Amino acid sequence: MKLPEAEPIIIVEHLRAEFGDNLIFRDVSFQVRRGEIFVILGGSGCGKTTLLKHLVGLYRPTAGRVLVNGVDVVAQDPVEMEQVRRGTGMLFQAGALFGSMTLAENIALPLQQYTNLPGPLIDLIVRMKLSLVNLNGFENHLPEEISGGMKKRAGLARAMALDPAILFFDEPSAGLDPVSAVELDLLIKWLNAALGTTMVIVTHELQSIYLIADRIIMLDKDAKGIIAEGDPRVLRDTATDPKVASFFNRQPVGAEYQRLAQKLQIRLTTVAAPLEGSTGGG
Amino acid sequence: MTSDQTHSAPFQIHLETGEDGSRRVVLQGAIALQGLEAVTAQLQAVAQAPCGGHTSLDLSGLEYVDSAGALAILKLAEAIKAQGRTCSIDHASPNVQGLLNLIDLQALVQPSLVGTGRRQDVISQIGEGFLAFLRDASKVIIFLGEIIIDLVTLCFRPGMVRWRDVLLYMRRAGVEGLPIVSLIALLLGLIIAFMSSLQLRQFGANIFVASLLAIAMVRELGPIMTAILVAGRSGSAFAAEIGTMKVNEEVDALTVMGLNPMHFLTLPKVIASLIVVPLLTMYANLLGIIGGLIVGVTLLDLTVYSYIQETRNILTVFDFVSSFIKTVVFAFLIAAIGCQRGFQVRGGAAAVGEATTSAVVAAIFMIIVVDSIFAIVLTYYPR
Numbered sequence: 001m002k003l004p005e006a007e008p009i010i011i012v013e014h015l016r017a018e019f020g021d022n023l024i025f026r027d028v029s030f031q032v033r034r035g036e037i038f039v040i041l042g043g044s045g046c047g048k049t050t051l052l053k054h055l056v057g058l059y060r061p062t063a064g065r066v067l068v069n070g071v072d073v074v075a076q077d078p079v080e081m082e083q084v085r086r087g088t089g090m091l092f093q094a095g096a097l098f099g100s101m102t103l104a105e106n107i108a109l110p111l112q113q114y115t116n117l118p119g120p121l122i123d124l125i126v127r128m129k130l131s132l133v134n135l136n137g138f139e140n141h142l143p144e145e146i147s148g149g150m151k152k153r154a155g156l157a158r159a160m161a162l163d164p165a166i167l168f169f170d171e172p173s174a175g176l177d178p179v180s181a182v183e184l185d186l187l188i189k190w191l192n193a194a195l196g197t198t199m200v201i202v203t204h205e206l207q208s209i210y211l212i213a214d215r216i217i218m219l220d221k222d223a224k225g226i227i228a229e230g231d232p233r234v235l236r237d238t239a240t241d242p243k244v245a246s247f248f249n250r251q252p253v254g255a256e257y258q259r260l261a262q263k264l265q266i267r268l269t270t271v272a273a274p275l276e277g278s279t280g281g282g
Numbered sequence: 283m284t285s286d287q288t289h290s291a292p293f294q295i296h297l298e299t300g301e302d303g304s305r306r307v308v309l310q311g312a313i314a315l316q317g318l319e320a321v322t323a324q325l326q327a328v329a330q331a332p333c334g335g336h337t338s339l340d341l342s343g344l345e346y347v348d349s350a351g352a353l354a355i356l357k358l359a360e361a362i363k364a365q366g367r368t369c370s371i372d373h374a375s376p377n378v379q380g381l382l383n384l385i386d387l388q389a390l391v392q393p394s395l396v397g398t399g400r401r402q403d404v405i406s407q408i409g410e411g412f413l414a415f416l417r418d419a420s421k422v423i424i425f426l427g428e429i430i431i432d433l434v435t436l437c438f439r440p441g442m443v444r445w446r447d448v449l450l451y452m453r454r455a456g457v458e459g460l461p462i463v464s465l466i467a468l469l470l471g472l473i474i475a476f477m478s479s480l481q482l483r484q485f486g487a488n489i490f491v492a493s494l495l496a497i498a499m500v501r502e503l504g505p506i507m508t509a510i511l512v513a514g515r516s517g518s519a520f521a522a523e524i525g526t527m528k529v530n531e532e533v534d535a536l537t538v539m540g541l542n543p544m545h546f547l548t549l550p551k552v553i554a555s556l557i558v559v560p561l562l563t564m565y566a567n568l569l570g571i572i573g574g575l576i577v578g579v580t581l582l583d584l585t586v587y588s589y590i591q592e593t594r595n596i597l598t599v600f601d602f603v604s605s606f607i608k609t610v611v612f613a614f615l616i617a618a619i620g621c622q623r624g625f626q627v628r629g630g631a632a633a634v635g636e637a638t639t640s641a642v643v644a645a646i647f648m649i650i651v652v653d654s655i656f657a658i659v660l661t662y663y664p665r
Contacts, residue, residue, distance in 0.1 A: 099632050101629055128390060131386050135388075137395040163350065194383070
């Protein structure tokens, strides 16, 4: 399914985001290929979620453009945007299920809005989607009656209701126990393989990145842009940028490393040598 | 699967019947959510067509299938098998086969864990409703009692309330409510003076417009109008704020930090209302009387002096004191009910909306009830 040189389905060109005077990132350009699992990662506060919201057209950038399936999301042409929205799904951090509707009604909503299928057929599709995320039997539950992990899976079922070509995930494993998190990761990987859906995932869970990611970009707060791009397993072993290396090896970096090491009166060994070399001044 | 749906050929179906009665159903083009209804109708026709032998579904010509389409194919195979005939799915490309494997037909017929029917007959609904009302009333009374106890404790320990919050809510409920209260009170004064003058003028009793309006505003309309406005503006805001904090677990956070949510959230709002609502009411009374004055001077040929003199003569200290006590009670009820409804929120956004509505409705209801009680008591009170 994943050809190395598959055509790009999302193209981001020179994207710049600011809130007021606060510059989040500038000149971010990358491409997501059809059918791959693409991970956007970085430390807290580097603008991962902001970037994701730009990709789905929730925020409008200060400069640059985003092409999803050939449509300029920034231009927000109403007819084209409806096409884009039908072809994409998004799983929000807490699932974002509508609290007043049952799970079945949540999933049926896009089907009722975008298609004119008869009720029984929609019912059948809803049950199939729920069974895909292993929630068979939970049609009539309300979101408040199920656990956080189940909410995320139900949110995923709703995001997949229209069989979108692209699925966006905002921190899918945040707030889940390790077992539920890895189950969700495997579900994502399985759906990607079976449905060929392009997945764009924002996360900073290292284990889940190694498990599912085909390619990553790494954003950084200080660089205000991309500092690494490629296969995470390769980056772990070859990265020279101290920030990238420390992220993939779970080490604090720079001044923060110095401070912690001093406080704890220990030497954090593994990447200590290259780090100290590069941050000697700080 | 191999290409985009939009570039695929439209769906077509071919039937080839063999000599032995077996048949081959060739599906071509795209089977997707878009236009699935027409496709399922055609597939149903195939399933119901008489056939002597084996049915083979040939998927080699399929260009695009999504999961809904795969479901339709599996349903067709199932329908044929249900008639006691054999059916096979052949020549599926690896992608399509992967999609078919994805779907678990067993799971689709599994019964739901909870039923949809959570409805009851009318009698139980009435009973439940009444019991809910009683429970609710007792909760409100307990809550009001707690606030009163806290207010008394506050007299001995003024430090237990964040006075900066009190100032904040005084601004929100009082200062920011001033424009709308002034406008409504002024218009109310104008209207009442104008309408009553139409009647009183016939008897040459123009001057009594002043006394009528003064008594109506100070005793009834000023307190009631202000209370209803504050209930709509601030009671609802209190309920929404605390309700959202409850949903976000902020109330739990306060409890865990050892801060009493009652002291932290409720008391500042109640104290602010207790200070601000009587002030707003006095202001409303004044503007109502000014409204009457405008009508009196412009339309009824009264002088400013005679109008004010008449107003001063008719109003007693007792009127002001009883009005003041009434507004203090209203203020307490509005803020307390708003907070209580906020704390009751369970669940999500919809529950916050319900709490807000219920805060306003319950507050207005209580305002009217209390006002009636005051009206009766004050009438028979020996002066």
